[in-house]
Amino acid sequence: MSIIIFSILFVVGFxxxxxxxxxxxxxxxxxxxxxxTDNTSERWKTMLLVALGQKKxxxxxxxxxxxxxxxxxxxxxxxxxVEIFTDGFIGSHRFFLPYLGSFYVFMISFIEVLSxxxxxxxxxxxxxxxxxxxxxxxxxxxxGWPKKDANLILIMEIxxxxxxxxxxxxxxxxxxxxxxxxxxxxxxxxxNFIFGDFNEHTLHVLEQIGxxxxxxxxxxxxxxxxxxxxxxxxxxxxxxxxxxxxxxGKFSNLAxxxxxxxxxxxxxxxxxxxxxxxxxxxxxxxxxxVTDLTWKxxxxxxxxxxxxxxxxxxxxxxxxxxxxxxxxxxDTRDRLVEVGEGKRKNGKDYTDGKSLLGDYITEEEIxxxxxxxxxxxxCPVNIDPLSIxxxxxxxLVMEESKMPSELTGMLxxxxxxxxxxxxxxxxxxxxxxx
Amino acid sequence: MSSVFKVHTMAEMMANGETxxxxxxxxxxxxxxxRAKKITKAVAKILHHCNVKFAVLGAEESCTGDPAKRAxxxxxxxxxxxxxxxxxxxxxxxxxxxxxxxxxxxxxNEYPELGGKYEVIHHTQxxxxxxxxxxxxxEGSQIYKGKKITFHDPxxxxxxxxIYEAPRVLIEKLDAELIxxxxxxxxxxxxxxxxxxxxxxxxxxxxxxxxERTEDAIETNASIIATGCPFCNTMMTxxxxxxxxxxxxxxxxxxxxIANAADL
Ligand code: HEM
Ligand code: SF4
Ligand code: SF4
Numbered sequence: 167m168s169i170i171i172f173s174i175l176f177v178v179g180f181x182x183x184x185x186x187x188x189x190x191x192x193x194x195x196x197x198x199x200x201x202x203t204d205n206t207s208e209r210w211k212t213m214l215l216v217a218l219g220q221k222k223x224x225x226x227x228x229x230x231x232x233x234x235x236x237x238x239x240x241x242x243x244x245x246x247x248v249e250i251f252t253d254g255f256i257g258s259h260r261f262f263l264p265y266l267g268s269f270y271v272f273m274i275s276f277i278e279v280l281s282x283x284x285x286x287x288x289x290x291x292x293x294x295x296x297x298x299x300x301x302x303x304x305x306x307x308x309x310g311w312p313k314k315d316a317n318l319i320l321i322m323e324i325x326x327x328x329x330x331x332x333x334x335x336x337x338x339x340x341x342x343x344x345x346x347x348x349x350x351x352x353x354x355x356x357x358n359f360i361f362g363d364f365n366e367h368t369l370h371v372l373e374q375i376g377x378x379x380x381x382x383x384x385x386x387x388x389x390x391x392x393x394x395x396x397x398x399x400x401x402x403x404x405x406x407x408x409x410x411x412x413x414x415g416k417f418s419n420l421a422x423x424x425x426x427x428x429x430x431x432x433x434x435x436x437x438x439x440x441x442x443x444x445x446x447x448x449x450x451x452x453x454x455x456v457t458d459l460t461w462k463x464x465x466x467x468x469x470x471x472x473x474x475x476x477x478x479x480x481x482x483x484x485x486x487x488x489x490x491x492x493x494x495x496x497d498t499r500d501r502l503v504e505v506g507e508g509k510r511k512n513g514k515d516y517t518d519g520k521s522l523l524g525d526y527i528t529e530e531e532i533x534x535x536x537x538x539x540x541x542x543x544x545c546p547v548n549i550d551p552l553s554i555x556x557x558x559x560x561x562l563v564m565e566e567s568k569m570p571s572e573l574t575g576m577l578x579x580x581x582x583x584x585x586x587x588x589x590x591x592x593x594x595x596x597x598x599x600x
Numbered sequence: 601m602s603s604v605f606k607v608h609t610m611a612e613m614m615a616n617g618e619t620x621x622x623x624x625x626x627x628x629x630x631x632x633x634x635r636a637k638k639i640t641k642a643v644a645k646i647l648h649h650c651n652v653k654f655a656v657l658g659a660e661e662s663c664t665g666d667p668a669k670r671a672x673x674x675x676x677x678x679x680x681x682x683x684x685x686x687x688x689x690x691x692x693x694x695x696x697x698x699x700x701x702x703x704x705x706x707x708x709n710e711y712p713e714l715g716g717k718y719e720v721i722h723h724t725q726x727x728x729x730x731x732x733x734x735x736x737x738x739e740g741s742q743i744y745k746g747k748k749i750t751f752h753d754p755x756x757x758x759x760x761x762x763i764y765e766a767p768r769v770l771i772e773k774l775d776a777e778l779i780x781x782x783x784x785x786x787x788x789x790x791x792x793x794x795x796x797x798x799x800x801x802x803x804x805x806x807x808x809x810x811x812e813r814t815e816d817a818i819e820t821n822a823s824i825i826a827t828g829c830p831f832c833n834t835m836m837t838x839x840x841x842x843x844x845x846x847x848x849x850x851x852x853x854x855x856x857x858i859a860n861a862a863d864l
């Protein structure tokens with residue numbers, strides 16, 4: 167019976183997970199093409215250091231250490247999960263125990279110690295958000311769902327750990343009734359303390375509650391991920407693999423513009439000659455909506471942990487401007503979900519008349535950016551909010567000629583005088599003789 | 601003060617049948633801004649003193665297009681880039697030094713794809729080389745000995761191009777005390793000028809970015825704020841004025857510090 171229930175749970179859980187992942191994938195592929203296939207060894211190295219090695223987290227040691235507890239516990243618990251799945255499918259109990267012997271005890275003990283650390287870290291994370299009210303975790307873009315999402319994840323984490331200890335503790339108590347013990351590091355101590363007064367039947371029930379509860383939490387998490395900032399636990403890996411490996415100062419040169427400029431500069435090119443299909447001008451210059459951004463920008467948006475390290479280091483945000491690079495990423499993701507849903511319901515040519523620029527991100531926000539790259543530097547999962555900001559500016563300037571009036575003047579000066587100020591090009595060398 | 605010397609333009613060099621070892625890209629700020637011109641002259645003096653055969657483009661130089669690109673006008677940027685590349689290629693330029701991190705970044709990173717491939721270095725890197733080669737000696741210079749100097753990292757030199765050491769090495773050569781601000785190197789706070797902000801009013805907020813940054817500098821108790829960018833120089837100078845500290849704190853480019861120390 168339990169094997170059947172388990173199997174149904176397993177199939178249903180993974181079915182919906184796969185479905186969600188495919189939906190996210192198709193949303194991301196709504197972005198513009200961009201080839202990122204170079205330098206595979208450098209890319210693996212970046213992924214190992216930044217995602218697996220948590221390298222950039224440690225610029226802020228306290229949250230980095232707390233996170234490391236959760237992260238390590240999660241990774242190592244996957245071993246136990248393999249056993250849970252095995253037990254579920256064949257109806258065994260602690261399938262690996264007879265094969266691994268004392269190593270098994272060591273492994274479960276290790277998981278237990280990390281789980282306690284994770285529990286402590288989770289409680290501190292909750293306190294940082296809700297009691298200490300850290301500014302970074304309580305800014306206005308987090309009001310509403312993002313805040314609930316963050317707390318929900320942490321509460322689910324507490325449930326998960328509680329189930330693990332209920333399972334192991336009750337199991338230990340059963341052993342104790344027989345005068346034996348697994349000698350698991352934590353549960354062998356809490357067994358008598360918490361479960362000492364129960365009879366064997368109750369203990370079996372408790373052990374089962376722990377086992378099924380743990381399993382249920384795993385499937386809940388799995389299916390919750392694609393709708394949450396917690397998605398980062400998976401996407402951090404591909405996202406860092408596809409990191410920008412160039413110097414941060416290098417902005418992309420729009421190939422469509424290069425074509426146009428070459429035509430203007432070289433009179434021998436026939437301006438009406440058909441361009442080959444590959445270089446066909448895109449719908450528009452720059453980005454107005456998420457579908458104008460590259461797929462990597464969109465992957466970035468799903469990967470964002472909403473940690474706000476970018477925003478807290480942003481010079482514009484620190485001086486009270488509306489701009490928040492975290493909000494840029496959250497808006498991009500929220501708009502992408504909306505666009506994707508619309509297209510799935512109403513066909514792939516569907517548009518709802520809304521756009522990222524205007525309905526989500528305002529002009530005031532993007533004009534506050536100094537392109538300082540602090541946000542890019544800070545992001546622990548190598549997200550690049552700046553490239554989105556610049557693409558939005560490109561759309562505004564090149565398609566709508568909308569920009570602060572001083573910038574219109576600056577651009578006119580460059581075009582007419584070759585300098586952003588109104589000086590004569592002939593005077594450029596004057597300093598030599600002054 | 602050493603002798604007066606003549607800075608040659610590429611056109612003049614070409615007419616004399618000479619080729620320079622390096623082109624000094626002066627940039628718009630270095631050409632037209634009265635404060636930045638002093639930095640330009642300091643760089644020229646150092647190059648001359650070290651017998652580096654250099655030339656400038658003079659009237660043939662034009663904006664690299666950096667502010668246009670950061671403002672979102674890719675057309676204006678690429679027009680500027682193509683025109684500049686035509687000029688640079690016509691003179692067969694191989695190596696460029698510039699005192700402006702924005703020109704540096706654009707020439708070095710964004711021109712190659714458009715056909716302009718040159719070796720581009722920042723003036724602090726070149727000066728470091730000159731010292732390492734023994735062409736520039738600062739030993740015995742007293743004027744900055746023991747002085748507290750803090751260095752403000754220009755975003756386009758630091759985070760954008762990972763150059764943090766060259767300017768610091770130079771400051772240490774002055775026998776001065778280099779004091780870091782609480783936010784420095786990868787963590788450095790922008791001066792507020794980048795991304796075309798230099799040319800517009802800041803958006804609505806509760807503080808100017810240069811004021812926030814100047815506070816960091818004042819906290820160090822340094823008597824000199826060193827920079828490596830003419831725009832940072834303007835922003836920090838304004839920041840210091842905002843606190844009425846012009847008497848106590850100087851804002852100087854690293855090139856100026858070196859030129860002064862070498863008594864050029
Ligand atoms: C694979 C297992 C992982 C788990 C179980 C996990 C779990 C968590 C949890 C529960 C939070 C929320 C903390 C809070 O509420 O403040 C969080 C935040 C975060 N995670 Fe992860 N994570 C994992 C992997 C990763 C990876 C690979 C990275 C990449 C570096 C990463 C980066 C982050 C960041 C930057 C935050 C925000 C922390 C902050 O406030 O500074 N995580 N993670
Ligand atoms: S690049 Fe723009 S958004 Fe990012 S930190 Fe700097 S000013 Fe803020
Ligand atoms: S973009 Fe990066 S730094 Fe900013 S909130 Fe998202 S994960 Fe954090």
